[in-house]
Amino acid sequence: MSAAPPLEYDAIVLGAGAAGLFCGARMGQAGQRVVVLDHAAKPAEKVRISGGGRCNFTNLETAANRFISQNPHFAKSALARYTPWDFTSLMAAHGLTWHEKTLGQLFCDQKSGAIIQMLLDELEKGQGELRLETKIEAVTHAAGRFRVETSGATFSTPKLVVATGGLSIPKMGATGLAYDIARQFGHDIVPTRAALVPFVFTGADHEDFASISGVACDVRAAAGGAAFEEAMLFTHRGLSGPAILQVSSYWQPGEAVALTLLPDTDIAGQLKETKQDRPMQTLATALEGLFAKRLAELILRREGLAPAARLADLSHATLEGLAAALTSWQVRPAGTEGYRTAEVTAGGVDTAGLSSRTMESRHVPGLHFIGECVDVTGWLGGYNFQWAWASAAAAAERVS
């Protein structure tokens, strides 16, 4: 008995995450017969957990310079053609509302599940099919058609869109399938690494940071030629918080991270002023005016200064030396928490092999890569979802 003939579609999308669902919806609404395949039991699980359950779905300051890629120009075309305002218009049409939290970051007022429902409704509007719990077993290409063998059926299409994401959070089903397919069809992979990820430390730094786990402080964190001013959080394993997550995407193993504590404060000036106004105040009390108590204690211990010393007894040079140590604090992470907790994977399918207008492969007509699997990695703050929407829209435009 011969095997059943493959199910034929105008387009097949691998991965029902942010990029895959959106691409499937747009292709379906443009009249394509489309199916979205995913091995997970539920679609778009990363949308669900994003932004603390409220999905930071875009950023008003979206521009190509907010993304890391070997080709910093690659993302420009797609980002210009599908903007944050296009996505908010879609949300408005679905009755969803949003607010700006900080730094252009837009969050959904409803739960992130409402965005997933919107994506599913959009897919249904275009009569796109969704097949979950479908394991992708093999992808082959012959005579202008892709054949996708799965644990369910076999599918055939002239247009294949790979949207299976990166390696971050393997517990949620992340796999390297996109990279495997890319390599199979002759694409290069820019080496991948965990990004937007906390740093871990060993030795004295580890003990010190763990001892004040939960304390936060505004910093300027610099590494790999980039610098970010935001909050930093001490954790039981090392350092986290927005400034650290941002700089982790640029950091290279072995490199030191330069920290400026309270970058908007003239620490030396403030200490000298306090010395003049309240000379009998202790150094500990003066520092507690600037930092959380536990951090102030740690700073003094690390700098070898007596907490009970009176400001009157300390020279201006000592106060300036302390301030200098806090504005040029070098820490050397032992590593990062890795893909286990990384928000994204940097690196991925080399953009040199893709059209920036359509995300289509330059090697194999009809093959497309979109979303996080591509070597385009956004900053923290909604940029990664905006790339998912924009690259999906670009690929959908081409295949329709």
Ligand SMILES: Cc1cc2nc3c(=O)[nH]c(=O)nc-3n(C[C@H](O)[C@H](O)[C@H](O)COP(=O)(O)OP(=O)(O)OC[C@H]3O[C@@H](n4cnc5c(N)ncnc54)[C@H](O)[C@@H]3O)c2cc1C
């Ligand atoms: C904790 C957390 C919070 C985040 N918060 C934000 C935020 O607030 N704002 C923001 O912009 N970004 C955020 N991100 C990043 C954002 O979630 C991703 O950049 C985005 O989801 C990428 O979309 P994607 O569609 O390319 O990939 P994904 O959303 O990862 O989707 C990939 C899909 O492919 C499926 N898949 C994978 N391998 C296979 C396989 N072998 N076979 C079949 N299917 C497969 C997966 O099940 C998944 O459904 C966050 C990430 C994490 C981990």
